Amino acid sequence: MLAHAAVHTYELSLPLLLLVWAEEFVALEVPLLGTFPATAFVLGAVLTAGYAPFGIGALPGGVLADAYGSKRLIVGCLVGMGVAFGGLALAPSLLWVAVALFVWGVAASVYHPAGLSLISKGVDERGSAFAYHGVAGNLGIAVGPLVTAILLFVVGDWRVVVGLLAVPALVGAFAAARVDVDETAAVTAADGGDSEGAGEARASGSVASLGEFLADSRVLFASAFVLAFGVAMLSGLYYRGVLTFLPDLLGRFPSLQPIEVAGYPRPLEPQQYVYSGLLMVGVLGQYVGGKATDRVPVELGLVAGYATLALFALLFLPVASLGLGPLLAVGSVLGFALFVVQPFYQATIAEYTPAEARGLSYGYTYLGVFGVGALGGALAGFVLTVADPGALFVVLAVLAGLAALCGLALYRRRRTSGPTVA
Template identity: 70%
Template sequence: MNRNDRAITGLVMLAHGMVHTYELSFPILLGVWQARFTALSLPLVGTVAVTSFVMGVVLTMGYAPFGLGALPGGILTDAYGSRSLIVACLLGMGGSFVALAVAPSLPVIALCLFGWGVAASVYHPAGLSLISKGVEERGSAFAYHGIAGNLGIALGPLLTALLLLFVGEDSWRLVVALLGVPAIVGAVAALRIDVDETAAVTDGSGEATGEVTSLAAFLGDSRTLLFSAFAVVFGVVMLSGLYYRGFLTFLPDLLAQFPSLAPVEIAGRELAPGRYVYVGLLMVGVGGQYVGGMLTDRIPVELGLIGGYGGLALLAVVFLPIATLGLVPLLAMAALVGFFLFVVQPFYQATVAEYTPPEARGLSYGYTYLGVFGVGALGGTVAGGVLTYANETALFLVLAAFGFLAAGLGAVLYRRASSTR
């Protein structure tokens, strides 16, 4: 990599790690909040019990704008460039966690999560557009970018769990306040990084104009994208997001229900082994991201989609039957799902770059993360509803359906690419 490649890669690794540090700390905090806010008063409804379904809705309040805001984030990226949006993202996330520390009730917690989601939403279209237009060794940058995200995904929940263990779950407000500090420090660091955002665009296209695109231009670009093969890619990423959020949102609580991972008391403190298996699963995802990123430069991305999502579908079918056999099978299944859950991400990110023009790359990644994290946010609500009104077996069958459908769309893209060649 040249100097500009390294500078951009360092910037996006920093921001990506922070985004996912916060994103995956929420499932750890969810159980803490549910234990302390056991009832919820709603206008015209009255007092209702705080069930898994209710907590799924609360988390969706944060996860939905995380995805829905990606589309306007993509538009702003194409208009103003990536760096300034990344700085705003970091400041907004840190501020939201500071506000979360003083939230007096579950509705206010939901409001703080909404603020975090709005701030975080601009990162993926900004960061991925920056890689695709500014980095010449794009495949490697996607891999390192993914690794940084996975380190945040794993170390964020681990840090949250350790802080809760040492300061006590009753001091969760102190924990979230401390978690807000790194994003603010990261924003200051991002301001000091100088990069050429379009160094890899050789024909002069893709320049940020500094003017907000007109509604007519936006609709025209959107029509061009959504009436092309990108529409199939969009279907893949929506299903990917539903699987991702549906699996991870309640995973710490699901793992705690296995006898081999039941909470234990050590030196007067309750240790929840399921939280650390959850962290371990996410750490395995670092390897999945790296392998996926390297493979995007070596095999057709469409084959990666077929294999990755097909693997996730099969794992959802066999997860509970195998995991109930004991601790070792449970850990093996968790590791496999962690690997496949993240090996697919570099593939769909690179697929977007393959099926879209450079000048609409920010918009295309905006649509991508509208699908992954906007539509995908409903996966948490779906999971909460299935767990409340059905059971874990039904949840994993729903996840399997998401995986099989995504693999099928990957096969559609592969057939199209083969006929084109």
């Protein structure tokens, strides 16, 4: 829970920092390639430099989790994130920002396959564990940006703010290193083997061999896991597409214009606090979704959740333009739905994969969510550069609709043959 909160604190503070970088850096200078004006597309690409390895690294992270266990990966993740944000505080150019974000992404990438594999194999009540774990992540998502916004307002210098944000990860690494856990306590025959055998199956690190990696991958993608992977990719594109520029989009509404406050180095920007508040609603969504996975078929949860996201993508701008109250209402529903779906696809992976490949399966899942999904930021920036916010939300609605169709296909398969764990 501690590591999950730290990962998402950094992840969702970046869109707020992007607003500051847009003011400070007018162009991205890349050796041998030239100079590119800091358009929405270029700024989205800079964030993608961090978000892409955050997802792509999940696959090797899953392999390492199966081979060597989760704890050491989680400790390394926290150390790496702290070091990356320390380097970010020294960034003299937008290119340096991109490089520092890349380092952060590599370090953060191992968390989800390691942490979720630990829960799925070490906890009996998975749904509740995913719920509490999700609440911690969402507290990081909401409180992290809120703290960042307050620090930017009070301190003013974004470099000092980023340096301060590096400290919690390093403290968390020290705390995580002292925790002792049994990583296979809940593995049973229903998960693909007895707990003792499954716990020892990968202790030697044999999964690191190319043959086992390819064999496990073939087993996963020859099953219904391929549909769950499709949901993960579409979910990631929607998630990153809507959140990357959400502070900027909120700042375009008349009711959320900056307010100058005497004695402070930066104006008070209401959209930053509304952004944090809407993410805080995700805490409730994550908890409700986690609890619901123990009570309703996960496939129906996917259908309902993504259909709701499609609907409210289309409703967001028309409703939000009616005033501050409607904006907060529609944003809250969108924030709730955005996170209520996450426990459903996490639990779906657990149902459709064997325990001995659970880390690998979550590696692929977060390759889809945060690797392929990282393109959502660049996609959003491109749409905003060539079109307008209305076009962006139509694209988001299409992505959510496709995810709902994947969930429906999984539900129809379940009714005919069950989850069919490989």
